Amino acid sequence: MSDIAKDRVDANDAEETEQQPRRAVKTTEIEEGDPWNTIEAAFLKRRSIRRFKKKQVPAHMIRRILEIGRFAPSQGNCQPWKYVVVRDRETITEMENFCADMCRKISGALDYTAYKKGTFARWRSETFLKLFAKWRPSNMHPVPFGAVNLIANDRFKVFHHPPTIIIPLMDTRGIGHPEIDLGIVGTNIVMAAHSLGLGTCWVGLASFLNDSAEWRERLGVEEPYQLIEAISVGYVLGKPMQNTVARETHETLWIEDGEKNLIY
Numbered sequence: 001m002s003d004i005a006k007d008r009v010d011a012n013d014a015e016e017t018e019q020q021p022r023r024a025v026k027t028t029e030i031e032e033g034d035p036w037n038t039i040e041a042a043f044l045k046r047r048s049i050r051r052f053k054k055k056q057v058p059a060h061m062i063r064r065i066l067e068i069g070r071f072a073p074s075q076g077n078c079q080p081w082k083y084v085v086v087r088d089r090e091t092i093t094e095m096e097n098f099c100a101d102m103c104r105k106i107s108g109a110l111d112y113t114a115y116k117k118g119t120f121a122r123w124r125s126e127t128f129l130k131l132f133a134k135w136r137p138s139n140m141h142p143v144p145f146g147a148v149n150l151i152a153n154d155r156f157k158v159f160h161h162p163p164t165i166i167i168p169l170m171d172t173r174g175i176g177h178p179e180i181d182l183g184i185v186g187t188n189i190v191m192a193a194h195s196l197g198l199g200t201c202w203v204g205l206a207s208f209l210n211d212s213a214e215w216r217e218r219l220g221v222e223e224p225y226q227l228i229e230a231i232s233v234g235y236v237l238g239k240p241m242q243n244t245v246a247r248e249t250h251e252t253l254w255i256e257d258g259e260k261n262l263i264y
């Protein structure tokens with residue numbers, strides 16, 4: 001591996017690089033309806049990528065991406081994260097198998113309709129469902145629950161076979177809500193990768209690894225750190241940018257000049 005320091009930017013020099021002299025970022029006046037600028041367009045065009053080429057991403061590109069993550073904002077600048085990068089195919093396959101196995105166990109145990117009414121198996125399954133819903137209420141949402149069932153039936157993958165997985169570990173001592181800071185560092189990572197022409201996919205289901213003592217040890221996840229998300233990274237296979245993804249127009253309460261208006 002080459003010298004990591006080469007990929008580092010000193011905080012004071014971050015604005016002043018050869019490509020970007022200090023004060024290069026000017027406020028740009030735009031007219032209503034003007035075309036999206038490069039950064040806006042990058043956000044609009046990013047898609048979750050679920051098919052990757054086998055080819056590995058050079059290590060220096062991953063370090064470059066992590067460097068952009070390092071400059072993410074965080075509450076009180078507490079920077080409550082550190083990274084694990086997994087680039088061994090075998091380890092990635094084992095991670096995939098472990099999480100898929102968890103999905104199979106959960107899916108099998110929670111589908112109480114598979115058992116006859118009044119049987120012990122039905123009662124046991126319903127009780128497990130109730131306990132699981134308390135333990136991980138947000139996992140019972142139809143989307144993640146649907147994904148768990150698809151994975152259990154081998155119709156969807158957990159990590160989507162990427163050559164590299166970046167895991168930003170969350171330091172639970174972070175100020176306020178460190179989950180938010182982790183989401184922001186992840187966004188920096190995802191957008192940095194996108195800017196380099198790489199594909200990424202967030203993998204919430206990777207959090208199963210955090211519940212396993214063996215995986216915590218293998219991935220170096222020690223208290224007070226938690227593995228709550230992972231990001232698959234690699235070269236894009238196919239043309240997923242053509243995928244259209246439904247987006248709601250969220251209600252916005254607009255308060256100005258003593259008036260309140262709802263816009264969409």
Ligand SMILES: Cc1cc2nc3c(=O)[nH]c(=O)nc-3n(C[C@H](O)[C@H](O)[C@H](O)COP(=O)(O)O)c2cc1C
Nearest residue numbers: 046047048049050158201202203204205206229245
């Ligand atoms: C925190 C988080 C967790 C996610 N977990 C998964 C996941 O486990 N598996 C997956 O295929 N996609 C996952 N996604 C991707 C979302 O499904 C995707 O962002 C959403 O459908 C919108 O599509 P787009 O990213 O292509 O715009 C996750 C996204 C986020 C932000």
